[in-house]
Structures are given as C-alpha cells and as structure tokens.
Amino acid sequence: MAVAEGGTAGAGGAGGGPLIVLEGVEKVFSVRRRARGRGPLRRRVREEVRAVDGLSFEVARGEMVGYIGPNGAGKSTTVKMLTGILTPSGGRLRVAGLDPSRERTRLARRIGVVFGQRTTLWWDLPLRDSYALVRRMYRVEPARFRRNLERCVELLDLGPLLPVPVRQLSLGQRMRGDIAAALLHDPDVLYLDEPTIGLDVVSKARVRGFLRDLNAERGTTVLLTTHDLTDIEQLCRRVMVIDHGRLMYDGGLAGLHAAGESERTLVVDLERELPPIAVEGARTVRVAGPRQWLAFPASASAAPLVARIAEDYPLADLSLREPDIEDVIARMYAAGREATAAAAGPGTARRGSAARGTAGQGDAPPGEPAPGGADRGGGVG
Numbered sequence: 001m002a003v004a005e006g007g008t009a010g011a012g013g014a015g016g017g018p019l020i021v022l023e024g025v026e027k028v029f030s031v032r033r034r035a036r037g038r039g040p041l042r043r044r045v046r047e048e049v050r051a052v053d054g055l056s057f058e059v060a061r062g063e064m065v066g067y068i069g070p071n072g073a074g075k076s077t078t079v080k081m082l083t084g085i086l087t088p089s090g091g092r093l094r095v096a097g098l099d100p101s102r103e104r105t106r107l108a109r110r111i112g113v114v115f116g117q118r119t120t121l122w123w124d125l126p127l128r129d130s131y132a133l134v135r136r137m138y139r140v141e142p143a144r145f146r147r148n149l150e151r152c153v154e155l156l157d158l159g160p161l162l163p164v165p166v167r168q169l170s171l172g173q174r175m176r177g178d179i180a181a182a183l184l185h186d187p188d189v190l191y192l193d194e195p196t197i198g199l200d201v202v203s204k205a206r207v208r209g210f211l212r213d214l215n216a217e218r219g220t221t222v223l224l225t226t227h228d229l230t231d232i233e234q235l236c237r238r239v240m241v242i243d244h245g246r247l248m249y250d251g252g253l254a255g256l257h258a259a260g261e262s263e264r265t266l267v268v269d270l271e272r273e274l275p276p277i278a279v280e281g282a283r284t285v286r287v288a289g290p291r292q293w294l295a296f297p298a299s300a301s302a303a304p305l306v307a308r309i310a311e312d313y314p315l316a317d318l319s320l321r322e323p324d325i326e327d328v329i330a331r332m333y334a335a336g337r338e339a340t341a342a343a344a345g346p347g348t349a350r351r352g353s354a355a356r357g358t359a360g361q362g363d364a365p366p367g368e369p370a371p372g373g374a375d376r377g378g379g380v381g
C-alpha cells in the first residue's frame with residue numbers, strides 16, 4: 001500500500017508497524033428483495049450486497065486520514081468492521097494488533113468513536129454524569145479521568161455545559177460533548193463520522209482546532225469520514241476515497257482534485273453590470289446582474305486570480321466556493337472509467353481502479369472477489 005505524502009510512520013499496536021491494517025477485506029450482506037414483476041405475491045429472492053470489496057490499506061500511528069466517498073460507498077461498513085461491530089466476510093483486519101471482531105472488548109479500550117448524527121451520551125443526564133458513566137464503563141483510573149476531562153473541558157469549552165442535560169444541548173455543544181466522551185479513556189485511534197455536520201462556522205472551527213491539537217500533541221490516530229472538503233483540507237494530509245467498497249484513491253488532497261479535475265468557484269460581485277470577466281486561469285460560467293461566477297482548477301491558488309480581477313475590474317465583494325466531495329468523486333470515477341475503457345479497447349468499460357498518490361500514478365487492479373458470508377450489521381453508537 002502507499003503511505004501518503006506526509007504520513008507518519010510509527011509504532012503499531014502490539015509492536016512496530018502500522019496501527020490499522022486491512023488486507024483484501026470484504027463485507028457481503030445478504031438481503032431479501034421482492035423479485036421483479038407485478039402483484040403482491042412476487043417471490044422474495046436473496047441477493048448479495050458487496051458493501052466492502054477487497055479493501056487494502058494501512059494507517060500509521062499518528063496519521064490523520066480523511067475517509068470519503070459517496071452515499072452507500074461502504075464507509076460506515078468499514079468503520080463498523082474496524083470497531084468490531086461487524087465481522088468481515090473475507091480478508092484480514094487488525095487495529096492496534098487486535099482482531100476487532102474477536103477481541104472487541106480489549107479493542108474498545110484502544111479506540112474512540114464519534115458519530116455526528118447520533119450521540120453516545122445519556123439523553124436525560126447532565127453531561128457531567130454521562131462522563132462519570134463513561135469512566136466506569138472503561139474503568140479509567142480517577143486521576144487519569146480527571147486529567148483528561150479537565151483538558152477536554154478547557155479546550156472544548158465545556159465548563160458551563162457540565163450540569164446541563166444532554167437533550168438541552170445545541171448540536172454544536174452536543175458534538176463537543178461527544179468528542180470529549182470518546183477521549184476520556186485515551187484511545188489510540190479515534191473514528192469520526194461527520195463531526196462537523198450541521199455546525200455553525202464558529203463550532204466547526206473549534207472542533208477542527210481541537211482535533212488538530214489532539215493529533216499534534218497526543219499523536220492520536222484519526223480516521224475522519226466527512227462530506228465537508230474543508231474538514232479534510234484543514235485536518236488531513238492524506239485522503240482515501242472509497243466507492244462501491246473499493247479504494248479509488250489514496251494520497252494528498254491536491255492529487256484528489258487533480259484526479260477529479262475539480263474546480264473551485266470564485267463568486268465575484270462587481271460594482272455594476274459588466275460583460276463576462278475575461279481573466280487568465282479561469283472561465284466565467286455564469287453572469288447574473290453585477291454578480292459573476294468564475295470556475296478555476298481546485299489545485300490552483302485563488303490569490304493571483306483575485307489580484308488580476310481586482311486590477312482590471314471594479315470589485316465590490318467576492319467569496320470562494322469549494323467543490324463538493326460527491327462532485328469530485330463523480331468526476332474522478334468517470335475519468336478513471338474512461339481511462340480504463342480507452343486502455344482496454346472499445347466496449348470494455350469496467351469500474352475504475354485505485355489511483356494512488358496523485359492522479360494517474362500507478363493504478364492498482366481492484367481486489368479479486370472472494371466468497372463472502374452473510375450477516376446483518378447492527379447500529380453503531
């Protein structure tokens with residue numbers, strides 16, 4: 001596997017080596033669906049859903065990795081296998097040297113999990129009491145618990161919230177509360193699923209700042225699932241893209257933009273209505289009164305472009321729009337498919353291969369499918 005640029009090599013779980021290892025991991029669900037046709041008496045047929053399909057990667061201790069992909073790509077299924085909630089149908093999986101599904105209790109002491117859309121806190125209890133329960137569940141020594149709680153309270157500004165029942169907290173307050181709960185037992189790995197979803201700009205900045213410090217100061221390994229590219233931009237030097245249960249890309253964010261040929265948009269407000277702006281390095285894609293939208297490659301810097309526009313046009317205001325993750329992935333996926341089809345000849349398009357590092361560098365063939373078992377996953381959290 002390719003450890004991304006900036007990936008920190010380090011000691012793994014039991015000894016040296018990476019902290020998270022997946023080798024050809026698969027997860028196949030067996031679902032029953034009504035057969036095609038009409039009428040209420042249609043037969044129910046059993047179908048396989050290959051949620052994770054030959055996934056291989058490693059994460060070194062201290063890395064902060066973005067794990068992204070479109071809806072239904074297999075991200076949650078991967079995280080559920082990493083936490084031991086689901087058993088893989090095939091392949092090999094280790095976290096901190098442990099087999100998650102077989103050694104789930106031991107692993108629980110080494111990992112923390114935060115789901116943006118659900119809470120692991122007790123709805124009717126004050127935040128403080130939820131933390132006391134977490135301490136008992138994880139059997140955290142009192143001194144260590146006090147130390148960790150004090151740190152989280154200070155850095156996440158939780159002091160005034162400790163006596164408040166969880167149900168009375170705002171989304172941003174609850175998210176900070178959840179992040180603290182996941183860290184009270186000093187986990188080696190933190191899995192974060194959409195930690196900034198629905199948060200306002202200030203709360204997002206606070207959560208991101210906290211995660212950055214946590215990673216820098218304590219070396220906590222973080223696997224971050226998000227639909228917000230700014231989360232990745234500000235936190236992760238490495239990003240993995242998964243689609244249809246397969247690794248499509250593993251590398252830096254700049255390489256991802258290049259692979260998806262994604263574009264950012266500069267929204268320019270002029271002092272008056274003018275013909276479309278003509279400036280090198282961007283193209284005007286929309287004009288509405290004095291407002292114009294200019295698209296430019298996401299891997300390029302906006303600064304020289306802004307300077308050029310300001311020099312030649314009466315600028316009133318401007319803002320920058322990041323590309324949407326789904327859009328970047330869709331473009332990357334289409335580009336990969338076209339490249340593969342072109343290489344294989346006419347009429348032979350197949351699913352894109354994993355791009356590593358930067359676009360087009362060393363495409364790897366998708367994992368060979370292997371026979372899979374069938375079980376149903378429970379919810380996480």
Ligand SMILES: Nc1ncnc2c1ncn2[C@@H]1O[C@H](COP(=O)(O)OP(=O)(O)OP(=O)(O)O)[C@@H](O)[C@H]1O
Binds near residue numbers: 051069071077078
């Ligand atoms: N318990 C289950 N039983 C049957 N199919 C499942 C189960 N859990 C997930 N799947 C299927 O596996 C595929 C991957 O789902 P998964 O939840 O891992 O995607 P995801 O990348 O987390 O998506 P999202 O961004 O929407 O959360 C989907 O097709 C989903 O319908």
